[in-house]
Amino acid sequence: MIRFDNVIKKFGHRLVLDRFNLHVKKGETMVLVGTSGAGKSVTLKHMVKLLKPTQGEVLIEGEAISATVGKDLQRLRGDFGFLFQSSALLQWMSVGENIALPLREHTSFSDEEIEEKVRSVLAQVGLEDAIWKLPAEISGGMKKRAGLARAIVTEPKIILYDEPTSGLDPVTSRTIDELIMHLKRDLGVTSVVVTHDMISALTVGDRIAMLHQGRVVEVSTPAEFLHSKHPEVRGFLDAQYISSDFLK
């Protein structure tokens, strides 16, 4: 579904992705973990062409998004929902208007149909009462859920999550994890989650990829990941006091 083929990304002389290879299969949830600066968010931004590789290709269902422009890029981006770390809700619009925005822009639905659709996705993320509230009037966790509702309202095939639980309390973090799992189960979407939160990674991920210095150093299932001998993986797990029997 998503494939990185020998992608190199440089900012000036700084090498951020170094012959980066990754394959995300259709319908799976791939979690990218790693220390800050390992290249996780840069990887995610390549998937929607917010960044372009210096060398190599990013393929979405066999099509090189890095080489597409105009209508083709618009069509490929239409397959994606993106949950930003900051939620990126437009501040002057209510939660409901934010969620309705992609529908108003890209569909010919009537106002009634749009409202029905907005209420339906808000119910999915448990935010029915926040439809008329402004982003500034809701909590961080609610913003994430509203951002998620906006990401799923167009029924995308792929959802990208950039730090979905960062800055949230543990209870809200687990609520977001449950939402991610629900979406995978109910909509059958392919997901890529970037996170530092190992509890979240082990809970939602079908596979976990560990990034270090711009390369994938380990890709494995959560169970295999917990027993990995790779020093970077061990260091990452130990730093969050995650023992190898966590999943039990």
Place this chain on the structure above:
Amino acid sequence: MRITREPELYDPPSTATRRLGRQVLIQWKAVGRAAMFTGMGFLYFRYMFSHRNRHEVFYQMFITGIRSLGVLTVVALFTGMIFALQTGLELARYGQEVHVGGAVTVVMLREMGPFMAGMILTASVGSSVGAQLGTMTVSEEVAALEIMSIDPIRFLVMPRLVAFTIMVPLCTFYTDIIAVLGGGLVGYTQFGIPPYLYYDNALIYAETKDLWIGILKAFVFGVIICSTACYQGFSTTGGAVGVGKSTRNTVVISFLLTLIVGYIITRLFYA
């Protein structure tokens, strides 16, 4: 056109000449990019009354024009009054204070009207556009629009460009009228010039050409202010400090360009 840009990193220049050369190239690139924003904004004018845009277009016109009327009224009234007073005092030394009306009207129509409206709208609306787009850029709202395949130029730039290009000339015309009225008030109370004489004198000196060139200037100023604010906003990096810098740059650059372009237009039509 991509708005979300990758950071541009360069090696530190080895000599002062290279540093200067690089700065020239960077600034030249910025001018080109701002011109492209503006050009594309104009191309999207054809969508200004479409169902999904017209609400935002009218809202931006309201913010740019109607909300600025209060400050424009006060500034225009007092500028007209001050100008009439200063000119009148000098002319009175030669017994020619009756010409105050002509002096105030010509200066307002040709120069001060568009200039003052431009300055006030730069400070009040241009700075706010720079800050708003800057905040949207650093908080990834602009990137979110791009991922949703919503063109930020159509969605954000075009309504503001419509608002500036229509409302700056209208505000200029309004400023001219209020300032001339202010001048008339001083002419009557300070120098005893009857209102009919003041306006007869104004109409003798002022030409229709002055009004149209003033309006043309205001239109150009509107384009300059809006493109500067949008470019600065979209180029913002570095969080709150970056937003502050973009806002400041919007005001400073718009002021300077308004002055320079104002001179060029005057030179073209009057020299």
